[in-house]
Amino acid sequence: xxxxxxxxxxxxxxxxxxxxxxxxxxxxxxxxxxxxxxxxxxxxxxxxxxxxxxxxxxxxxxxxxxxxxxxxxxxxxxxxxxxxxxxxxxxxxxxxxxxxxxxxxxxxxxxxxxxxxxxxxxxxxxxxxxxxxxxxxxxxxxxxxxxxxxxxxxxxxxxxxxxxxxxxxxxxxxxxxxxxxxxxxxxxxxxxxxxxxxx
Numbered sequence: 001x002x003x004x005x006x007x008x009x010x011x012x013x014x015x016x017x018x019x020x021x022x023x024x025x026x027x028x029x030x031x032x033x034x035x036x037x038x039x040x041x042x043x044x045x046x047x048x049x050x051x052x053x054x055x056x057x058x059x060x061x062x063x064x065x066x067x068x069x070x071x072x073x074x075x076x077x078x079x080x081x082x083x084x085x086x087x088x089x090x091x092x093x094x095x096x097x098x099x100x101x102x103x104x105x106x107x108x109x110x111x112x113x114x115x116x117x118x119x120x121x122x123x124x125x126x127x128x129x130x131x132x133x134x135x136x137x138x139x140x141x142x143x144x145x146x147x148x149x150x151x152x153x154x155x156x157x158x159x160x161x162x163x164x165x166x167x168x169x170x171x172x173x174x175x176x177x178x179x180x181x182x183x184x185x186x187x188x189x190x191x192x193x194x195x196x197x198x199x
Contacts, residue, residue, distance in 0.1 A: 008043070009032055010033065010046060013028065013034075015027075015056040022038075024038060026075060030052055051071065054066055070089075072092070088106050100139075101140055102117060107133075107134075107135050111127075125162055130147040131146060134174075138179075149173060149174055152165065171190075175189045
Protein backbone atom coordinates (compact mmCIF):
# COMPACT_ATOMS: atom_id res chain seq x y z
CA UNK A 1 0.00 0.00 0.00
CA UNK A 2 1.07 3.56 -0.62
CA UNK A 3 0.36 6.39 1.76
CA UNK A 4 1.23 10.07 1.43
CA UNK A 5 2.40 11.66 4.68
CA UNK A 6 2.84 15.42 4.81
CA UNK A 7 6.01 16.44 6.63
CA UNK A 8 5.67 19.91 8.11
CA UNK A 9 8.59 22.27 8.74
CA UNK A 10 11.07 20.44 6.48
CA UNK A 11 12.13 22.47 3.44
CA UNK A 12 12.78 20.49 0.26
CA UNK A 13 13.42 17.02 1.80
CA UNK A 14 15.90 15.09 -0.35
CA UNK A 15 17.43 12.33 1.79
CA UNK A 16 16.32 9.59 4.20
CA UNK A 17 18.65 7.96 6.74
CA UNK A 18 17.93 5.18 9.26
CA UNK A 19 18.20 6.02 12.96
CA UNK A 20 18.02 4.02 16.20
CA UNK A 21 18.56 0.53 14.80
CA UNK A 22 16.21 1.12 11.86
CA UNK A 23 13.18 1.96 13.99
CA UNK A 24 13.13 5.57 12.82
CA UNK A 25 13.96 7.64 9.76
CA UNK A 26 15.77 10.93 9.68
CA UNK A 27 14.16 13.05 6.98
CA UNK A 28 16.69 15.59 5.75
CA UNK A 29 15.82 18.85 4.05
CA UNK A 30 18.05 21.69 2.93
CA UNK A 31 17.65 23.64 6.18
CA UNK A 32 15.82 21.32 8.57
CA UNK A 33 15.46 17.70 9.69
CA UNK A 34 12.64 15.57 11.10
CA UNK A 35 12.58 12.27 13.00
CA UNK A 36 9.91 9.87 11.73
CA UNK A 37 8.81 6.78 13.67
CA UNK A 38 8.23 3.80 11.35
CA UNK A 39 5.93 1.94 13.79
CA UNK A 40 3.49 4.79 14.41
CA UNK A 41 4.12 6.46 11.00
CA UNK A 42 4.30 9.85 12.71
CA UNK A 43 6.84 12.64 12.92
CA UNK A 44 8.26 12.68 16.46
CA UNK A 45 10.16 15.96 16.26
CA UNK A 46 11.65 18.47 13.85
CA UNK A 47 14.67 20.75 14.09
CA UNK A 48 15.68 23.84 12.16
CA UNK A 49 19.36 23.87 11.17
CA UNK A 50 21.71 26.84 11.14
CA UNK A 51 23.43 25.51 8.02
CA UNK A 52 22.42 24.55 4.47
CA UNK A 53 22.64 20.79 3.77
CA UNK A 54 24.03 19.92 0.33
CA UNK A 55 24.65 16.15 0.62
CA UNK A 56 24.43 13.29 3.11
CA UNK A 57 26.18 10.07 4.05
CA UNK A 58 26.71 7.69 6.97
CA UNK A 59 29.59 7.29 9.41
CA UNK A 60 29.71 5.09 12.51
CA UNK A 61 26.16 3.95 11.65
CA UNK A 62 24.86 7.53 11.98
CA UNK A 63 23.69 10.12 9.44
CA UNK A 64 26.34 12.58 8.30
CA UNK A 65 25.30 15.93 6.80
CA UNK A 66 27.53 18.10 4.63
CA UNK A 67 26.95 21.84 4.27
CA UNK A 68 28.01 24.50 1.75
CA UNK A 69 30.69 25.95 4.06
CA UNK A 70 33.10 23.03 4.25
CA UNK A 71 31.69 21.43 7.40
CA UNK A 72 30.12 18.07 8.23
CA UNK A 73 27.65 17.29 10.99
CA UNK A 74 27.24 13.85 12.61
CA UNK A 75 23.67 13.30 13.88
CA UNK A 76 23.42 11.13 17.01
CA UNK A 77 19.97 12.55 17.79
CA UNK A 78 18.04 15.72 17.01
CA UNK A 79 19.55 17.24 20.16
CA UNK A 80 23.06 15.85 19.62
CA UNK A 81 24.71 17.02 16.40
CA UNK A 82 28.51 17.31 16.35
CA UNK A 83 30.31 19.61 13.91
CA UNK A 84 33.64 19.06 12.16
CA UNK A 85 35.61 20.62 9.33
CA UNK A 86 35.73 18.54 6.16
CA UNK A 87 39.39 17.47 5.80
CA UNK A 88 39.52 18.14 2.04
CA UNK A 89 38.90 21.26 -0.05
CA UNK A 90 35.84 21.63 -2.29
CA UNK A 91 32.14 20.80 -2.26
CA UNK A 92 31.39 17.25 -1.04
CA UNK A 93 28.58 15.63 -3.05
CA UNK A 94 29.00 11.97 -1.96
CA UNK A 95 30.54 10.13 0.99
CA UNK A 96 31.46 6.56 1.89
CA UNK A 97 33.41 4.93 4.70
CA UNK A 98 34.57 1.44 5.63
CA UNK A 99 35.10 1.00 9.36
CA UNK A 100 36.75 -2.42 8.97
CA UNK A 101 39.25 -1.23 6.35
CA UNK A 102 39.70 2.25 7.93
CA UNK A 103 38.88 3.94 4.62
CA UNK A 104 36.98 7.15 3.96
CA UNK A 105 36.08 8.63 0.59
CA UNK A 106 34.81 12.10 -0.28
CA UNK A 107 33.25 12.53 -3.73
CA UNK A 108 33.41 16.09 -5.00
CA UNK A 109 31.43 18.40 -7.28
CA UNK A 110 34.33 18.55 -9.75
CA UNK A 111 34.36 14.74 -10.18
CA UNK A 112 37.42 14.03 -8.05
CA UNK A 113 37.43 11.59 -5.12
CA UNK A 114 39.60 12.07 -2.04
CA UNK A 115 40.47 8.79 -0.33
CA UNK A 116 41.91 8.74 3.20
CA UNK A 117 43.38 5.59 4.73
CA UNK A 118 43.88 4.48 8.31
CA UNK A 119 47.57 5.43 8.17
CA UNK A 120 46.57 9.06 7.58
CA UNK A 121 47.56 9.21 3.91
CA UNK A 122 45.29 10.92 1.40
CA UNK A 123 44.95 9.94 -2.25
CA UNK A 124 43.24 11.90 -5.04
CA UNK A 125 41.36 9.68 -7.49
CA UNK A 126 40.72 11.40 -10.81
CA UNK A 127 38.61 9.65 -13.45
CA UNK A 128 35.08 11.04 -13.27
CA UNK A 129 34.46 14.08 -15.45
CA UNK A 130 31.71 15.67 -13.34
CA UNK A 131 29.88 15.56 -9.99
CA UNK A 132 30.15 12.32 -8.01
CA UNK A 133 26.64 11.21 -6.99
CA UNK A 134 27.22 8.09 -4.88
CA UNK A 135 30.00 5.87 -3.53
CA UNK A 136 30.05 2.53 -1.73
CA UNK A 137 32.81 0.38 -0.24
CA UNK A 138 32.96 -3.41 -0.37
CA UNK A 139 36.12 -4.26 1.55
CA UNK A 140 38.98 -2.56 -0.30
CA UNK A 141 36.80 -2.02 -3.35
CA UNK A 142 35.19 1.34 -4.02
CA UNK A 143 32.30 1.89 -6.42
CA UNK A 144 31.36 5.39 -7.61
CA UNK A 145 28.76 6.95 -9.91
CA UNK A 146 28.66 10.38 -11.48
CA UNK A 147 26.83 12.87 -13.67
CA UNK A 148 29.29 11.75 -16.38
CA UNK A 149 27.02 8.67 -16.73
CA UNK A 150 29.67 6.13 -15.65
CA UNK A 151 29.85 3.70 -12.75
CA UNK A 152 33.47 3.05 -11.81
CA UNK A 153 35.20 0.37 -9.73
CA UNK A 154 38.42 1.16 -7.84
CA UNK A 155 40.65 -1.56 -6.34
CA UNK A 156 42.45 0.08 -3.42
CA UNK A 157 46.12 -0.90 -3.58
CA UNK A 158 48.55 1.37 -1.74
CA UNK A 159 51.60 -0.13 -3.50
CA UNK A 160 50.60 1.03 -6.97
CA UNK A 161 48.64 3.82 -8.63
CA UNK A 162 44.92 3.44 -7.94
CA UNK A 163 43.18 3.27 -11.33
CA UNK A 164 39.50 2.95 -12.16
CA UNK A 165 37.72 0.33 -14.23
CA UNK A 166 34.48 1.39 -15.97
CA UNK A 167 31.74 -1.08 -15.02
CA UNK A 168 29.21 0.50 -17.33
CA UNK A 169 28.44 3.62 -19.31
CA UNK A 170 24.90 5.01 -19.40
CA UNK A 171 23.15 7.48 -21.69
CA UNK A 172 21.99 9.62 -18.76
CA UNK A 173 23.32 11.00 -15.47
CA UNK A 174 23.67 8.26 -12.84
CA UNK A 175 21.96 9.39 -9.65
CA UNK A 176 22.16 6.25 -7.47
CA UNK A 177 23.10 2.56 -7.55
CA UNK A 178 22.78 -0.57 -5.44
CA UNK A 179 23.94 -4.19 -5.69
CA UNK A 180 22.36 -7.48 -4.65
CA UNK A 181 23.72 -9.41 -1.65
CA UNK A 182 25.95 -11.65 -3.80
CA UNK A 183 27.33 -8.62 -5.68
CA UNK A 184 26.42 -10.30 -9.00
CA UNK A 185 24.09 -7.56 -10.22
CA UNK A 186 23.90 -3.80 -9.95
CA UNK A 187 20.94 -1.52 -10.46
CA UNK A 188 21.46 2.11 -11.38
CA UNK A 189 18.91 4.92 -11.20
CA UNK A 190 19.31 7.45 -13.99
CA UNK A 191 18.28 11.08 -14.39
CA UNK A 192 15.92 10.23 -17.27
CA UNK A 193 13.82 7.99 -14.98
CA UNK A 194 15.31 4.68 -16.12
CA UNK A 195 16.46 1.95 -13.73
CA UNK A 196 19.07 -0.29 -15.41
CA UNK A 197 20.25 -3.72 -14.29
CA UNK A 198 23.84 -4.75 -15.03
CA UNK A 199 25.57 -8.09 -14.62
